[in-house]
Amino acid sequence: MTPVSRRTFCRMAAGTVSAGMLPPGLLAAGAGEGRKTEPRARSCVFIFLFGGPSHIDLWDMKPQAPVEIRGDFRPVDTTVPGMSLCEHLPLLARQTHRLSLVRSMTHRMPVHGPACSEIYSGRPYFGAPVTDQARPEDWPSVASLVHRFGQQSGSMPHSVVLPWYTQFVGQDRRIAGQTGARMGEEFNPFLIQGDLTDPDFHVDGLALPDEIPVARFQQRWQLRQRMEPFGLAASQQTQRTRIAESHFTAAAELVQRTEAAGVLDLSREPATVRDHYGRSRFGQSLLLARRLVEAEVSLVTVNWDDDHRDDKVSPHWDTHDGNFPKLKDRLCPPFDRGLAAFLADLDERGLLETTLVVALGEFGRTPRIGLVTQNGMTEKTGRDHWPHAFTCLVAGGGTAGGQVYGATTGNGGYVADNPVTPADLAATVFAHLGLPAEARYFDHFLQRQQPLSTGRVIDLA
Template sequence: MLSLFTPPLTGKSRLPRRELLRIGGLSLLGLSAGQLAKLRAEDATASGKQPRAKACIFLFLFGGPSQIDLWDMKPQAGPEIRGEFNPVATNVPGIQICEHLPLLAKQMDKLCLLRSMSHRMNVHGPACSEIFTGRPYFGPPTTDQATREDWPSLSSLTTRFGKSNRGLPPSVVLPWYLQFTGQAKKIAGQTAGRMGESHSAMLVQGDLGRADFELAGLRLPEDVPWERTVNRRDLLDSIQANQSASKAFGNGLTMLDENRRRAWSLLEHRAGEVLDLQREKPETREKYGQTTVGQSLLMARRLVEAGVSLVTVNWQDETHIDGVNTCWDTHQENFPKLKTLLCPLFDKAFSAFLEDLHQRGLLETTLVVAVGEFGRTPRLGQFEQSSNTRKTGRDHWPHAFTALLAGGGVRGGQVYGSTNENGGYVKEKPVSPADLSATILHHLGIDPQQTWPDEFQNLPRKLSEGKAVRDLG
């Protein structure tokens, strides 16, 4: 079962659950107060046919894929560098990728291989934070866990400064926040952090690959007719209009009124239908693959098609596995894991996703980005950060890695940037996480140079300190 998650109201704004239920059943339409607070959709103002708004789907390949074994191969290097895999031709002359990505090779005319991503952080959590936020981690890399001081994520910046369409929120994260086993909190940099949690993106949480997947809270119970629901809304409107009631409940009632308005916006714009994968043809779902990443990408397509600006899709972490670790952290048995597990999962889902976007005309306005927090060491068994690294694996490597880009005006069938002979360092056109974040914001029509107030340091902060990459078209 899937749920919409958000922290409960705290401090003075918090109302006792009993009081909320007493004044009119504020578990409105099956949504809890916490769920209501997450539904940040603004009223849709457009009507009729309009040009499709620009959007972005950001697939985060948690763990750090091996660029040198997948999409920046070095077949002329020694065996300790080039590894076991061979490159194969794609449908674009002169561009080769890994032999275990045959479906993706047929979609290369839609893709840009940005081979010059680079930063300095080789620890998972802080590196994830840098990709999610476009800023270097604010402290020493001694923790992977989120704090109130985190830089705001790109998804949160879009929630605050982006535009909502058709009653849907500007930004959605699915199918979960990333987290490490044994830690109480999610990995840093995934929410609004120091910008304020009210700006965090809507989280659609659950394993979308499960056959019994269903979104709770955006569908009326069968025994509750629409007329009764409207009566509940009218009752709450009357309570809100009563000045004495408003004074008695203070800011909490005002907060609930806003949350209720947002919930109604979602319901009136049929968000439940958008989030219902059962409405897809079985053959479409099968083409994406009945896996978490496959169905998450399908959901992302539905959300963008409906008007969401930014959808972040997180790959599986170590807390969401069933006996086999499916993240890209290949410290050991790098080649068997890529060949038998990771490449087939990614190849099927991502290729079907690109083809589907193309056939629906969505690639014209939708920027697709797939990237991990870093790459892997150019030399097998090279120790850099983790003692888990063995001769059969590759350690963390932030100095050069690849991002896959498609759509949104990016010219397909090209390679942007390059690395040296062993794939370890950027040689041409370096792109930082800050530059990538600025590129995405610019595509979404959000000025990266505008500011938000940093309450921790009492300073105005630019949305991004990077420069948008302008020569991708």
């Protein structure tokens, strides 16, 4: 074997994986502490609809309410008697026997960033809701907690995020609540970032250069491990060096797992399957999520993305103006096609029973069209932010389909029965994945131990 210095080796190994693709601590972090409970699901796919979809126009419709509340859309029958969805979700209407509608989600935060943080982390936002951008003292995300405490049975990471960290265009930091934050950035989930509709899409760095075969890399990796005792003592390491070290270890371990590149290669899917999911960013993200579920990834977070990031008033599901045409023409078609195909595909492959699927945004929209609650740019054709009542879609993973959990008042404005908080949703995800209820992590911001969740588990069996 050709002699190589530690510095040269580090440069070589670091060059094999794109730093933007591998978060600190992807695989270096050990499995979580605590006694695991019996999981009801092997995987969870957490679909986040950034912007806050209008519950009252989509899946909690009020056809008997005045027009300024019920809006322009009609409900349609589904495969479940008595359960209706919006007329612009015809494909999903055929899948409702696999779905539960939790119509009683609620919290108090009307600002995007803090509200996103509450959904991502299952914790009430702390401090003044004055920023949409992440801070080191944010609560750790459900994704990062699963990365740390989850049960890994395959060779892939515990937790994966795609196709981006949610972020407002023009801001230099991601939305709050998506990483390890106060638990430690070394527990960040694995980020797969990019436009999955691009025919040339690939994840950089999951294959070694042609001139470096795996066996040679493994020899160098073993040499590096033998040199470890001569590195910094644990007492001399800063948080930054620990994060960098875990980042490097993650990179080196992943490039040796040749199957990872295959899992992430959408070109291996038949064109008919890709078309069935829809050639949208959302549809292709769900298709990749299915492949990750097959590879036994514990948690896959799919963040909504589309071609309207630059809309300064109504990006994504944030319909402050033109609520109805945007839902009908821009948002519902890719959502309907993608999610319906995903649920049917999971079921046909025998994966739905072991895969918990959750889909929601950070809040709902105002019951009355044109009512201004948060954004003064809300027009008479739009709906503003409304955290007091909204809907979460749940399927698979040991839950019973074809049911409605909770209810809202006649105008869809407030929860009337069985309120569910973001903490309850997080606790439910943890329970279905079998995370130890007694597990604790160290909070570097408050300098004390914290439980995984403060919520109660929702019974959807």
